[in-house]
Amino acid sequence: MTMHTPSSGASVADGAGRGPASERPRILIVDDEPTYREYLERFLSRDGLEVRTAETGAEAIALSRDFAPDLLLADWMLRCEMHGIEVGEALRNRWPGLRILLMTGFPTADLEAEAARVGIDGFLEKPFALDDLSRAITAALAGRGVGRVSGPATATKAGDPAR
Structure with missing residues (x-):
C-alpha cells in the first residue's frame, strides 16, 4: 500500500458541508x-x-444513530455482510441528503450501473491521489457530480491496487 500526504494545499473543509460555517463537515469512512x-x-x-470510521456496514449503521454524516466514503468490496452500495442505501434511508463516494479497485460497468441506479455521487478508483480525494469530497459536499476518478500513475496515492 502506498500512501503519502497530498502535494497541494487543497482543503475540503472550506465552505463545504451542511449547517453553520462553524460546523465541520462530517465524513463516515467504511x-x-x-x-x-x-x-x-x-x-x-x-x-x-x-471523521468517524467503521469496519462493517452494521457498524456504520450503528454509528449513524449518533453521528449524522454529510458524506459516506465507503469501500465497495467489504468483507462483511454488506457491500458499499448497500451501506449507502441504508444510510441514505436515514439521512436523505447524504452524499456517497465509493472506493474500488475493481470498477466495472455493472458496478457503475448499480451505483447510478442508487444515486451514488462518485467513484474513486484505487489507488487514488489524495488531492483527487479532496476534490471529490469538496464536489460531492457541494452537490456537484463527481463521476469516476481514475487512479493516477504518479506517486501521491492512497489505496491498495490488489483490493
Missing part, C-alpha cells in the same frame, strides 16, 4: 482494511473534517 481506514481518518481529520 473500509474493512484497518491501515487504510485509519490513514484516511488521519488525513481527512487534518483537513478540518469531523
Whole structure:
C-alpha cells in the first residue's frame, strides 16, 4: 500500500458541508482494511473534517444513530455482510441528503450501473491521489457530480491496487 500526504494545499473543509460555517463537515469512512481506514481518518481529520470510521456496514449503521454524516466514503468490496452500495442505501434511508463516494479497485460497468441506479455521487478508483480525494469530497459536499476518478500513475496515492 502506498500512501503519502497530498502535494497541494487543497482543503475540503472550506465552505463545504451542511449547517453553520462553524460546523465541520462530517465524513463516515467504511473500509474493512484497518491501515487504510485509519490513514484516511488521519488525513481527512487534518483537513478540518469531523471523521468517524467503521469496519462493517452494521457498524456504520450503528454509528449513524449518533453521528449524522454529510458524506459516506465507503469501500465497495467489504468483507462483511454488506457491500458499499448497500451501506449507502441504508444510510441514505436515514439521512436523505447524504452524499456517497465509493472506493474500488475493481470498477466495472455493472458496478457503475448499480451505483447510478442508487444515486451514488462518485467513484474513486484505487489507488487514488489524495488531492483527487479532496476534490471529490469538496464536489460531492457541494452537490456537484463527481463521476469516476481514475487512479493516477504518479506517486501521491492512497489505496491498495490488489483490493
